Amino acid sequence: xxxxxxxxxxxxxxxxxxxxxxxxxxxxxxxxxxxxxxxxxxxxxxxxxxxxxxxxxxxxxxxxxxxxxxxxxxxxxxxxxxxxxxxxxxxxxxxxxxxxxxxxxxxxxxxxxxxxx
Amino acid sequence: xxxxxxxxxxxxxxxxxxxxxxxxxxxxxxxxxxxxxxxxxxxxxxxxxxxxxxxxxxxxxxxxxxxxxxxxxxxxxxxxxxxxxxxxxxxxxxxxxxxxxxxxxxxxxxxxxxxxx
DNA sequence: AATACATATGAACAGTTGTTCAAGTGTTTG
DNA sequence: CAAACACTTGAACAACTGTTCATATGTATT
Numbered sequence: 198x199x200x201x202x203x204x205x206x207x208x209x210x211x212x213x214x215x216x217x218x219x220x221x222x223x224x225x226x227x228x229x230x231x232x233x234x235x236x237x238x239x240x241x242x243x244x245x246x247x248x249x250x251x252x253x254x255x256x257x258x259x260x261x262x263x264x265x266x267x268x269x270x271x272x273x274x275x276x277x278x279x280x281x282x283x284x285x286x287x288x289x290x291x292x293x294x295x296x297x298x299x300x301x302x303x304x305x306x307x308x309x310x311x312x313x314x
Numbered sequence: 315x316x317x318x319x320x321x322x323x324x325x326x327x328x329x330x331x332x333x334x335x336x337x338x339x340x341x342x343x344x345x346x347x348x349x350x351x352x353x354x355x356x357x358x359x360x361x362x363x364x365x366x367x368x369x370x371x372x373x374x375x376x377x378x379x380x381x382x383x384x385x386x387x388x389x390x391x392x393x394x395x396x397x398x399x400x401x402x403x404x405x406x407x408x409x410x411x412x413x414x415x416x417x418x419x420x421x422x423x424x425x426x427x428x429x430x431x
Numbered sequence: 432a433a434t435a436c437a438t439a440t441g442a443a444c445a446g447t448t449g450t451t452c453a454a455g456t457g458t459t460t461g
Numbered sequence: 462c463a464a465a466c467a468c469t470t471g472a473a474c475a476a477c478t479g480t481t482c483a484t485a486t487g488t489a490t491t
Contacts, residue, residue: 210375213369214378214379217365217369217371217379221361221364222364224357226426227364229429230354230357230425230426230429231355231357232355233428233429234351234425235355235478237348237354237355238349238354238355239478240341240344240347241479241480243344243347244338247338247344251337252330252334255437255438256437256438256439257437258331261331262331262335262338266481267437267438267439268438268439268480269479269480270438271437271438271439271440272439272440272479272480273479275439276479287488289437289489290435290436290437290487290488291488292438292439298428300424300427300428303424303428304424304428307420308347308350308351308421309343310417311420312343312347352448356448358450372468373467382450383450383452384469385450385453385470387468388470389450389469390449391469392469392470393449404458406459406467407457407459407465407467408458408468409469433491434491435489435490436487436489437486437489438485438486438487439484439486440485440486441483441484442481443481443482444479444482445478445480445481446477446478447476448478449476449477450473450474450476451475452471453470453471454470454471454472455470456467456468456469456470457466457469458465458466459464459465459466460463460464460466461465
């Protein structure tokens, strides 16, 4: 705390800091944004999303493709659903998942472009 | 395991699964991508990045703007540096950080666009 | 109605993450 | 060169994350 005050008064580029302070988004927006990116920060969820870019799939299909238990997949789908990245529809015994929003693929693609340099 | 085998042989859309299997990226790529997105999955790091989009800043500036300890900021900067999102240059006693790659802002902006709907 | 099936959910547990505290660099200034 | 400064680093710890296991829900079939 003492550190910070010294810094603020003596060392820092005062005008720069004040200008940037105005521009900064609210804590809430940063929190929401971090939650969105958190959805992309796990390989299992990325795999699921990449599959759903191609087409609608049921839990069973996804579990097979990922070689994971239905339960593990279902938990991840639940997270993606809660955060509005995907939606679902029931068809008889199956539940089909698909993307909820075209933005999602844009975010994924922007990340992938960076990774592939 | 038994569950999965049953699924693979009886229930799943066989052609769909096989086709998607071909298309899927390697585990390595998914891992790298998840690490990249993990950098965006914390509000503190998002704040830092958003500041660096505007201009080069020293640790002290950032700590002031975020009202956080130098140490906490430095740890986050270190992570961002290790993962090549930012670079730094020393100038006397100060170390100035800046973006390492224009892609970074594209990813951030794609996320923000989604959040703001 | 009873059973089987596809998926969901809750609890529990190991592994990871982000912060703090204390101590350590490297640079400038007197 | 000693002190002050700007920043980094390592250890430690609470909080969070992702998986597993066991159980529950809802739908179709018999």
